[in-house]
Amino acid sequence: MSGELIEHYGTDGLEDTRLRRSPHGRLEFLRTQELIRRWLPTATGLTVLDVGGATGIHAEWLAADGHHVHVVDPVPAHVLESARLPGVTAEVGDARMLDAATDSVDVVLLLGPLYHLTAPADRALAVAEAVRVLRPGGLLVAAGISRYLSLLELGTNGRLTADTEPSLQTLIDTGSYDGHVGFVSSHFHTADELRAEIITAGPSEVTVYGVEGPAWPSLDYAGTDAFNDLVDAALRCARLVEQDPQLINASAHFLAFARTPQP
Template identity: 40%
Template structure:
């Protein structure tokens, strides 16, 4: 994981058409339940801080934590006074009990192949949250490697071995790197994510698909330059976001949970 993120790719990942769709949809999903500013939001595993910056610009105080020193330096270089960034592990957060009004977990569960670690991360989010605070939990869909990686990105053209990994990934959820220093992570079935949230003592308020059906890179690029086409894409994602049969189609899922 460290080798992948030390390449610095995460800082601009949400800037392209594909990332812009994820970013736009994630923001609107969060804003449905986010308490009004000013409030304190913990962005745990927040990477280089794209969501922390967005929240700070809306008037929130943000406690940003990430394992990667590079991400912390990138965020601290911006110098926003409402963002407090430090090194931190999502399984053992250095924040007091009941000290924040909302928690973002938009990455940690991607990188925890052991269920016990994922449950511990959810327990920590619950611990640092004030009563009834929303906790936003992102997960990679179990079928993202096939639908997003193979059909959309055609990763097999440069990495033929990727195709041979799909059966195992879809069976146990673990996505190994296919190139040196490549991405590795864990993928969720929607029902498994809901079960983990319940086991951590949280109440699941909502579970939605983020992007909808993955499209080709060329199609995404064309739509990004056309306001009407872009809005059609956003609206399609909204319409199908809670359809049970289609939840796993989106590359990302977001669960909104609460402490009680």
């Protein structure tokens, strides 16, 4: 998988452009900031391990908030970019085998590994490693991509055809994404599946949010020029149903939050 990631991200520009070039990517970025800040204590100076942190698009604002951020990513070009950011350090590494010591960090972000790791055993290793390096009471934040992302995207932009239906049905049934909208092969979650994978690693209480809410496809359809006029309503929509079991899977992404047990 690491070779495929290096090839994809090395030729597709820098990862942070995804969160800036599309309307739903911009919405995802705003909501990710909002939800993480909601869970972080008001004190600054936390040690944050950003696993799969790419070029540091989230590490940058976390460092600006006063935290100590270290990025771990399998793509060397990402690591070079992250290391240039003020207050951010970075290294090449694997989510399944972290160099960090046990009980050594306050926050672990897994904002990419759980969809890039297509085998359940590999995802379990990544979550277990995150739990291992967290201090008691530390915060784990893990992202997943919704199984219904492609359905909603292609159904909105007119690209849902007889040719794409079989891939979509397989994705909805199994979570196996075959690259039909230009991304690398991945695993797409349901909200319940993401919660269960985190619980298996140890935390007994996991809170999962829908990130973008159900309005994100309309932002992409309306286009970048309309984003500023529509984003406030889309944000309000996302907040209203962020944990609604009937609508949570309509988000493009999920964020799961869990704390490691206290002694």
